[in-house]
Amino acid sequence: MPNNYSLGKGEIWSRRQLLKWGLCGAGVVGAAAILQAFNSKSQPIVKIPTMEMNDAQNVAHPMQMLRNFDYGTVKQENGRTIREFQLTAGTSVIQLNSAVAYNVWDLNGHIPGPTLRAKQGDRIRILFLNKAGHSHSLHFHGVHPAEMDGVRPVSNGSATIYEFDAEPYGVHLYHCHIEPVTRHIAKGLYGMFIIDPPKPRPAADEMVLVMAGYDVNDDNRNEYYAFNGLPHHYMHHPIKIYQNQLIRLYVLNIIEFDPAVTFHLHANFFDVYRSGMTMNPSEKTDVITMGVAERHILEFAFRYPGKYMFHPHQDAIAENGCMGQFEVIANNSQSLSS
Numbered sequence: 001m002p003n004n005y006s007l008g009k010g011e012i013w014s015r016r017q018l019l020k021w022g023l024c025g026a027g028v029v030g031a032a033a034i035l036q037a038f039n040s041k042s043q044p045i046v047k048i049p050t051m052e053m054n055d056a057q058n059v060a061h062p063m064q065m066l067r068n069f070d071y072g073t074v075k076q077e078n079g080r081t082i083r084e085f086q087l088t089a090g091t092s093v094i095q096l097n098s099a100v101a102y103n104v105w106d107l108n109g110h111i112p113g114p115t116l117r118a119k120q121g122d123r124i125r126i127l128f129l130n131k132a133g134h135s136h137s138l139h140f141h142g143v144h145p146a147e148m149d150g151v152r153p154v155s156n157g158s159a160t161i162y163e164f165d166a167e168p169y170g171v172h173l174y175h176c177h178i179e180p181v182t183r184h185i186a187k188g189l190y191g192m193f194i195i196d197p198p199k200p201r202p203a204a205d206e207m208v209l210v211m212a213g214y215d216v217n218d219d220n221r222n223e224y225y226a227f228n229g230l231p232h233h234y235m236h237h238p239i240k241i242y243q244n245q246l247i248r249l250y251v252l253n254i255i256e257f258d259p260a261v262t263f264h265l266h267a268n269f270f271d272v273y274r275s276g277m278t279m280n281p282s283e284k285t286d287v288i289t290m291g292v293a294e295r296h297i298l299e300f301a302f303r304y305p306g307k308y309m310f311h312p313h314q315d316a317i318a319e320n321g322c323m324g325q326f327e328v329i330a331n332n333s334q335s336l337s338s
Contacts, residue, residue, distance in 0.1 A: 046203050049240035049329055059092040059104065060111050060229025066207050066239065069194070070114040072124075083118050083166075084125045089132040089176075089189060094214075096224050096231055096321075102216045104188035105132045105176075111229050112210045112254075113191030116174070118166040120195050126162040130154045136184065139177035140193060141293075143167050151177045169197040171250050171276030171295045186215055186222075186256040192295070194250060197279065204248035204299065205241055211263070211290075211312070211322055213255040222257050224321045225312075231321025235309075238325035243305050245331070249298040250276070253290040255317075260291045262313040265300065273297035287313055302328040 053063050072083035092106045107113030118124055130136050137160075139150035144164035154160045175181075176189035192208055212229070213222030224231045241247055249270075253261055264287040271281035272288060276297040288296065302308065305328045311318035 044203050046205050047242055047245065047331070048205060049242060051240050052237070054237060058230065059094045059106055059109065060226070060233075062226075062228035062230050062233040063237065065110070065112065065115065065210075065228045067205075068115065069117040069206075069208075071117050077123075080123050081119075081121075082123045082125055084127065085114075085116055086127045086129075087113065087138065088129040089136045091132055092188075094188075094229070096214060096216070096226075100216060100224070102214055105134075105136070105184070106188050107191060111188040112212065113174070113189070115192045115194065115208050115250075117194045117196065120166055120169040120198055122166040124162075124164055124166050127159065128154060128162065129159040130156055132156065132189075135178055136176045136189060137178055138162060138174050138189075140164070140174045141172040142193070142195070149177075150174075153178055166195045168277060169195045171252070171297060173252055173254065173293060173295060175254070175293075182256045185254060186213065190254050192250060192252050194276070199279075201248070201279070202246065204246040206248045206250070207239070208250045208252075210252045211255050211261060213257060213317075215257060220257050222255065222317075222320075225255065225317050226321045227324050232323060234324025238307055238327035240327045240329055241302065242331040243328050244301055244303065246299060246301050247326075249300075250295070251290070251298055252295040253292060255322075256292060258292075258314075258317070260289055261317055261322075262287050262289050263298070263310070264313045265298075265310050266308045267304075268300050268302060268308065270298040270300040273299070302326065304328065305330040 051063060072085045075082040087107050090106050092104050093101050094104050094111060095101050104111050126138060128138050133156050135153035135155050137150045137152060137154050148162050148164045150162060172193040174191055174193050176184040178184050192210060209227050212226055214224040215221060216223050227234055251263055255261055269284050269286045272283045274282050274296050307325045307327050309325050311323040
């Protein structure tokens with residue numbers, strides 16, 4: 001397959017090209033089935049509380065994004081597992097609150113983009129279509145050949161293919177790398193990329209939290225901040241979790257224009273797996289400092305029922321949207337991991 005295969009405007013997503021890529025008629029393996037295959041059968045059952053998906057009217061979907069992992073279309077080619085993902089850059093208007101709307105670039109109609117997930121050693125194939133009005137690209141953190149690095153512009157109305165092996169395991173990210181990179185990221189072209197280790201981690205209630213900012217008046221300073229796209233969403237709609245069940249947070253800081261932020265969890269401590277590239281925690285703390293594009297796995301369980309806040313310890317960032325709550329629900333089931 002050619003490196004960074006580009007399509008002309010008249011050929012984009014034609015049936016012939018889709019057939020060439022093997023997308024027509026190819027079934028997408030269900031995320032639940034794949035997750036079950038990823039995990040050991042001997043691991044305890046993870047229980048997920050019922051939650052209302054009350055964010056469907058916006059380009060940001062914090063509740064849906066929280067536990068939604070995109071495992072791609074799974075194929076076998078020449079004895080190898082191929083995971084194909086389709087990402088389309090577009091334009092949207094996000095309603096940040098009742099008074100403020102903001103023009104963003106999105107991926108697959110969402111901000112942040114989908115959380116892509118694979119297993120170390122899988123072959124990753126990204127089919128990227130740019131319909132966002134400007135030149136864009138997708139740069140993936142990780143190890144790959146130079147021609148797959150995503151720094152070459154993909155013009156509006158064109159498509160390209162990125163293909164590489166998923167390595168090393170850890171919590172990575174992807175984002176547009178067209179100058180000014182800070183602006184292209186801040187406007188919404190980013191997402192998380194998780195590569196699972198060969199041996200699965202212990203069963204847990206797994207969630208994604210992406211911290212981002214919004215510079216709505218183009219002064220290179222953020223006026224609003226958010227977890228998973230919408231300011232204050234998890235304060236108004238707390239994340240329900242079960243008492244004594246292991247929680248695994250995949251946390252990414254993609255707040256541009258601020259050099260660093262912290263993440264603080266109330267009334268608890270968490271184990272830190274830096275960059276997700278280790279199976280053993282490096283430390284236990286209740287607050288961690290993260291630079292731009294830094295990401296970690298944080299694990300914890302709550303001993304007592306109730307509502308507990310999480311937020312950066314910079315008050316201005318928290319008060320302007322980057323704040324949420326966990327609602328811990330009492331559950332005495334012995335099947336829960338603790």
